[in-house]
Amino acid sequence: MTDEPAFDFIRDSLDHCVKCTICETACPVANATPLFPGPKYVGPQAERFRTPGSSDDGSLDYCSGCGICSQACPQGVHVAEINSRARATMKQQRRMPLRDHLLSRPSVEGRLATPVAPLANFVLSNRIFRVLAERTLGIHRSAPLPTFAGRTFQRWARRHRPAAAEREVVYFHGCSANYFQPELAEMTVAVLEHNGFRVLVPPQDCCGLPLQSNGIFDTARSYVRRLVGNLAPYARAGNQIVATSTSCGLMLKREAREILGIEDDDLRVVSEQTYDICEFLADLDAAGQLRTDFRAVPMTVTYHAPCQQQGHGIGKPALDLLALIPELKVIELDRACCGIAGTYGIKREKYDIAMKVGQGLFDDITSSAADLSVCDSETCRWQITHATGRPSVHPVEVLHRAYGL
């Protein structure tokens, strides 16, 4: 038993562990570094010996939280969720680095940096500052950091006047599309409007995912509670909610409950109505309601389904969507993780591990004849571009181009 009943069903799943080691065959981190002894060892095995509020094995810090162990487990053990909880407890017992607080608050940084974006971007790409940041904060000097757009999607959305439409859908854009890549959010709106939707953009802040993955659970809970509070009225009214940030969508669908242990009605109704954008569009197509007036896109692209997209348990709907585009050749890559896992690969002591985790993926991309690499998650796209020097885009960007919008 834990102090949170909502987490008991997660922890109790460890009794289903038969020590088969399939999670260890799939763990990208354990396969890249001996510093991480593997998900079974630090997970179901060690969890039996942990007392509430205590977690002493430091090797757990090398878990990237990619979640692949839970996906791979044939017995339904929530390995990654158990490990995330234990890692948070471990980090609370120790001194939480200032860096982890900084990396965990993209919306705070977004609000501060957007008005001074040119300066912020100069600093973040400045070699001297990055060396200093590595020494003082532990942010690796070469790690991929995003650039601020200098404007926000929220502001664009407030001024946007859509045409009349019969159907409505709610868009959860997340911090990345708001502060770093508003054009992705705008393309998403255009694609949805092209399919006859009026896109509602309620006020929204960070979902708390980076806080959660850095073990700062209390603050993460208050962020996600506030967000689902904003979204719940729409969900109760029967609106579906689409997300272009696949990891933040997963936070609403599963992780807020399965890792943060939140059990309330706002979250339940929001999680049931939240869809990854590709999942949503593929479902539309299944119902015969997706417009397929795609122009030919005579290109070759690679597609990498990031670990956190795979956490949705929906397969790879992006492949089904991209297959609708004439003359587009898609190479499906079969790698589990690019290594970055949110903020993991940005940290000084983990950068090399993250690059090694992603090496197979990077090699597949650079050795392919593809013009573009496609991937659903923003941090993975930054990592892929950083490691391969090739542009990486969200599947919606390809659909947007094929629609000729």
Add this chain to the structure above:
Amino acid sequence: MTAQAGTRAADAVVLGAGMAGLTAAVRLAEAGLRVVTVAKGLGSLRLAPATIDILGYGPGRVDSPAEALPAFVAAHPHHPYAAVTPGALADSLRWLAGHVDAYAYVGDASANMLLPTAIGVPRPSAVVPETMAGGDIRSLRCVAIAGLRALKDFHPALAAENLRAAAAAGGLALDARPVLLSPPTDGEADVGTLSFARRFEDPGFRGAVAAELRAALRDEEAVGFPAVLGFDQVRSVWTELQEAIGRPVFEIPTMPPSVPGMRLARALQERLRRAGGRFVLGAQAVGPEIRDGRLAGVRIRAGTRETVRLARWIVLATGGLASGGIEVELGGAARESALGLPVFGPDPGEPAFLPGYLDEHPMGTIGLRVDARLRPVGRDGEPVRQNVLAAGAVIGGARPWREKSGDGISLSTGYLAAGTILEDAG
């Protein structure tokens, strides 16, 4: 609300990604059908030695599965092999050998080899990776079982001693002794099978192993290695090692995780991807989708939401009791977990378990029964649905751990399930 997933109805949804499910899915996808594989987790193939054991005991030790099977099936009319003709079995074995690029599979159903396990017990096996075939104890005279000091789950002294005892009991002139190697491990005291397999793909590492081995070997000695000789590069690792030490080398399957099992699972998954098959991992089938009285698809749960996957055919390869394909409650009530098909277990009034640990427990053969086309049947012996087929351990009637028949059943029924669908597709 239940949404429908995927862009169109699939030709087939395959539930499960073990030997049976992957075989069916690959065969269907390669024939051009739209296939979606849905799996709760990665299949147990990654734990298996990746040898295809067809029939090792029935109940006495079997020398030729092909010769023994007709009588065995006659004695066990509800055994999954009752649906597998000798021709189909041979076809499935050839099919598998043609789908693994990393190395060759050798042998056929006509004769079993006797290969040592990790604790040196001879195990009858019919079709095996070429790297293992040299371990047949009937043709070995003198063997060194090589251990790796940091590999804690493989004990060469134990394996060698048991092997000598087994050979003596079988009237074979086989001498076996342990050799413990200490190749460089960067200071790591505990190195697993996967980590060693990766290290063997480094020419420097295998060079160091070969040098240490050369110094330790006697003349005319073959060398048995734990099966960690690389992943994709296994053939070159194995060949190079034999050339470097000038003696035959064979692999011995290890405790899980199994490197040969991963080679096989990866090979089949790669074939599936290349053939355009879709793979949904981390989602569970929770019930049938019935429309107009017909099985139209399957309900899938991931997270808090249920969706429907429509399909013309469903291949049920969810595994048996150990994998959750069959669930038994404390009171003994059993159900097939994905579609709720009829389960055949111990008869009413019959005890589910016997007192002895190693007894033949009636619960051990619990599972579905199928007809000749692998359609699950009801109590009346008639198919429950026309468009659902069962493959692998979800079919009851077998005792694979005793018979040494598990992978043979899974491969041949997975292959046949695809065959039934392809015949229908014309």
